Amino acid sequence: MEHARPLPAYLINRYHGWKATTYAENKGWYARLAEDGQHPRSMVIACCDSRVHVTTIFGADQGEIFIHRNIANLVPSYSPDGNQHGTSAAIEYAVTALKVAHLIVLGHSGCGGVEGCYNMCSGHAPELEEPGSFIGRWMDILRPGFERLEDGDDATRKRALEKTSVIVSLENLMSFPFVASAVENETLSLHGLWNDIGDGSLEVYDPKQGGFSAI
Known part of the structure; x- marks a missing residue:
């Protein structure tokens, strides 16, 4: 080449x-x-953002965490339509072959992908609406999350959408039969986290409370 x-x-x-x-x-x-x-106990689905350093955050060494990165740490819904799905393939391998015990979705502050989705869904990024925009079509996964946002200023809503991206991904994970089966058999647990890059804090999603709280 x-x-x-x-x-x-x-x-x-x-x-x-x-x-x-x-x-x-x-x-x-x-x-x-x-x-x-490799025999990792956990899989982390994180954003491509270079500031989110998964192994550093968890003090992990080689072989400990199976990591998959994509724009805005999103998981698409289960869709075995014959198209290429890098994220879905990584999840399948982690759950069915590596048999990880924990599957973690890690969101973060200042996510450019989430901001792009917010702007696109608000009508301020027409270029992302183009059929040929890979980013736009990927961020379509998060459109349902944008529609859930409560009223407020843009900064607050963008921060909320960052955390909603984690919840949407957790929901979509359960649409994969092999994930749902492993969760039901208690061989796999799902976790949602959000990292503030600036202050280093980490928040965990609690479905009972319907929100995130600091660890």
Whole structure:
């Protein structure tokens, strides 16, 4: 493929730094991971946002968490229509093959994808309404969440939609037969979290209270 180029120097240097320190000090652990395969207890569905560093938040090492990222940490509803579904495939693998015990949806503050959905549904982002907008069609998953928002100022409603994205994804997870079955058999539990990037706080969704509360 003629358009591929060499890796930037700063990434090469960082790799060599990692290989000479972290890897060198834990060769046995990496060898074990390579030989035994992965056995994560949890899957986290997080946003692509570079500020949301899942392994750092939970102090996790390699092999501990199966992570899937997409725009706005969304889960589509179960739809085996023959199209390519990266998120659905990751969920299927985590639940049926890896048999994770916990499936976590992690939302966050200042989510650009959620803001795009908010603007699109408010009529202020016509470019996202175009059939050819991958972002817009992906954010259609969150339209039902936008319709649930209570009245208020834009900032408050956008923050609410960030948390609603987590709830919508949890609801859609239960539309997958293998997820619903695992939940009903108590071999899998679902969790909804929201992270404030600025102050580092983490909130958990409590369905009994119908909202999020700080951990």
